[in-house]
Amino acid sequence: MGQITLTDIKKSFGAIDVLHDVNLHIDDGELVVFVGPSGCGKSTLLRVIAGLEKVTGGSIDIDGRRVNDVTAAERGLAMVFQSYALYPHMTVRQNLAFGLENSKMPKAEITERVGEAARMLEIDAYLDRRPGQLSGGQRQRVAIGRAIVRRPVAFLLDEPLSNLDAELRVSTRAELAALHARLSSTMIYVTHDQVEAMTLADRIVVMRAGRIEQVGTPLDLYNTPANRFVAGFIGAPHMNFLQGEVAERTGDSAIVTVAGGVRVHLHPVEGSMEKGQKLTVGVRPQHLVISADPTSPKVKLRLVEALGSETVIHGEINGERLMAVLPGQQRYRAGDEVPLDLEAAPLHLFDENGMRIFSTPGTQRRLSA
Amino acid sequence: MTPPAAGSPAPSRSFASILLAPVKLVMGIIDVPLRALQKATGISGMAIFFLAPNMLIFGIFVLLPLAINFVYSMTGGTAFFLADRTFIGLDQYDRLFECSNYLDPMSCQEDAFWTAVGNTGWFVVLQVTLMILVALGTALILNRKLRARSFWRAVFFFPVLLSPVVVGLIWKWILQRQGLLNFALFEMGIEPHNWLTDRTWAFVAAVGVSIWAHMGFYALILLAGLQAIPKDLYEAAEMDGTKASRVFWRITLPLLAPNLLVVVVLALIKAVQVFDEVYVLTGGGPGTSTMFLTQYIYETGFASQLRNPGLAAAASILMGLVLVVLTLLQLGIGRKTEPKGGKK
Amino acid sequence: MGAASRFIFRRRGGKGWHWTDIVTWVWLVGGLLIMFGPAVWLGFSSFKSPAALAEFPPTILPYVTQQVNVEGYEQPLALYEASLPDGSTQVLAEVRRIGIVSQMVDPNAPGEIIRVNIGDRTPVRTMSFATENYTEPFVQFDFVQYLWNSVFVTVTATLITLVVNSMAAFALSKYEFKGRSVAMLIILATLMVPLSVIMVPLYSIISAIGLFNNLWGVILPTVATPTGVFILRQYMLTIPDELIDAARMDKASEWQIYWRIVLPLAAPALAVLAIFSVVWRWNDFLWPLIVLSRRELYTLQVGLSIYAGELNVQWHFILAMTVVTMIPVVLVFIFLQRFITTGIAGTGLK
Ligand SMILES: Nc1ncnc2c1ncn2[C@@H]1O[C@H](COP(=O)(O)OP(=O)(O)O)[C@@H](O)[C@H]1O
């Protein structure tokens, strides 16, 4: 129970198309995270699934039943809203019971379910308070509790942590993960924060401008991003992108010139690359290492951020910007020139359309493996 | 105070919840057919349902009269039902504008109308000007560092709530021959007057009483405007050693201007319709010296022996035109302050 | 007293008197007298007997000349304090007055007539509240009926106003539907349509549907007030849409959303509208004057104005009934003034 299938979902508000042909299958018990920049249509997709918005085209199936024309109330889903949307004039208890009363559930069962959810979320002490008398974290729990008592087919959560402060967000995130493990029901979780997505998701759906860019497990997305957008979106700090060109291509190896002249040897190579082809080379800041070879291309440092456990350097190589996260404390200062080993890092090559050609494993990983 | 055990029923039923029980029952019963309606028509159908009662009442009692007023003004006779009235085209308007000398209202066929127009014009000019000045003064004073500001604000606001009949009677009692005002003057050695039977003084009294009754409302809006001016502007001016009068002309007044404009237009709209309290105070007299447009319409339409509803309708349309202009002005100004319409 | 004078004479910044302090002081104290004075004067006057009302110069408090029943005289006699030729003063009752001489008797020894120059006697007066000014109009005239009519109109119209306008405001603030902007435009445009402009045709409509000389004819035209819709809609726009979505997910019907979520949350705006509506309807004058022509249907305002317009005005009754008419509004003022002033300042509507 709890499979959701989206087929060619389209949604427009008036003349504005917000969702374009969204296809997705979510399995029972999965925790799927929709992630993408703000305004990309995540909430709209979630509301379409919830039944709060009518689709313009396509179909939504829940457990094999087409629900396009089923109202939100009857889809058997529960939603946790970004603002929590707790009824301010009702006590916590009444907030939890409201939906159950509306479905004409016997009083005894309502009491039991409310009690159970309250215990599970440790909000039993506040049941007779109003939302206004609760802290942000407590409100958040009540909002989740309101969803839990309904025993829904699936939970829909729209940026549920975004109104919490940073510390609380981390701990609540862990609790949510534990809750999912315990309830083992389907959850769809919307966030614009890729860290949240990476830590929580069974699968991540990356969206941009109303389209799904890539669907996969967090490590899939990290290791083999399907395009430049996903590569740039997943991982912090963002991946470095350098302009490149294929200088030579022979058999399963190639030489690519990057950032105006730095030659990088790639071996083995897959996919179609031709001599002279323009491409973008992506490398994550954490994967850059200092080269032992003083003839390696040098990065001129513009800014050094010493964070104690690591050092972030911002630099320039032949006019292109580059950022690297180096382990430990380093004695660099702005203005220094540092040799970097580009070949040791896993590299992601994207064609002119931003689609991935292939990713190298990188010698670093090879060594440690 | 230990929290009640989880899941136990609410600890006590409050008095309010017992009172609300019948309401709950009624609302629950209403909900049954409405759920069916919602199923049949969907959510947008329910929107129409919620809007319908208001629009129906509004349509019958505001929009419909507004529309048939035009037809009315083109019919003659004393009958009230439209079907019983004869169509006479623009004769009523002709009658209103029939004058031998356009500079002299008394030479018009409907001299009462033009007297009312003249009276109303003077009234509007005098009442609005003086009232806004007094209201501005009051607002400025209430905006100073005052202890018990809300008490003083209430003092000036008090007459706003009084009914026009009460206002009229209070002042009729004070202004009568043996009233309080004459007594006060007598004490100061000034000859008592028959204020309400003297043409000029009756008009002055009408203006004064109406200012007394409404000034607090406008002072309140202006005060809200003054309080919205950021305090740091005044602090900056004080740091610069700016003179108080200069602060008023260069900071207060320009920043208050939008409010002032709204208030003036609002006051104009109300002043054009002046009727009730003056009617109770003077009955429009002595003679016709305090007869205003609304009274003319009322008496022409209903109250006089020679009633002529068509003529009253024509006069009311002319008055309506003035108000439309003023209202457009107000909407134009108000647009800047009205919040954007909501989503969904 | 010390605190009061310190309060009244408080100066700007404590650096001596600035002319603006004097203006402020004069304005506030003058305002207090001018704004409250007339109503207070009305209140005191309403307790005076017709004789006391006719007196000039008037007194603030209601005094009457004291009278006694003296043996041998049928009518009660007025008491005076008279200065006698021997220099003593004595309280005497006046029997009759001839020219400038008053014939008086000692109420305790009524046999002997004492002649006193009228310049040498002053009436003995006591305070007396003429409560019959209040009781008689209710007993003799129809004022009980008027009061009831006013209460009925005010309460009924306010209840309908709240229900009908809150429903419309809900539709206009929380739904997207065809014609919403048209409805909004109509409401905004007619915010200012005054009775004076439509009273002739409105009267004919009211008579056509049989509501002439009917309290419902007074009530119905006033209940769909654009101002009410406007105030409520502005407030409901501030209720988050997510709450309504949450209720929909919670299987609430639209009607339930209206009365269980939106109405309770709009309570502050409803309270403001209720207060306004009570004051408006209680104070309505011209429209009831047109619609109601039978005495037993008059509201207080109409009844009062018609009594006050009659030829021999019985001021003692009129004043008392004016006070009665004023009382609800004064109560509203005392207890709910804050609501109203913030309501007006917030919406700019009266
Ligand atoms: N009710 C609406 N009417 C018109 N446009 C809307 C509406 N709701 C959302 N949009 C637009 O749809 C786009 C996607 O919004 P949303 O799904 O909320 O994005 P997000 O990914 O940040 O949750 C945005 O450009 C937004 O402006």
Ligand SMILES: [Mg+2]
């Ligand atoms: Mg969103």
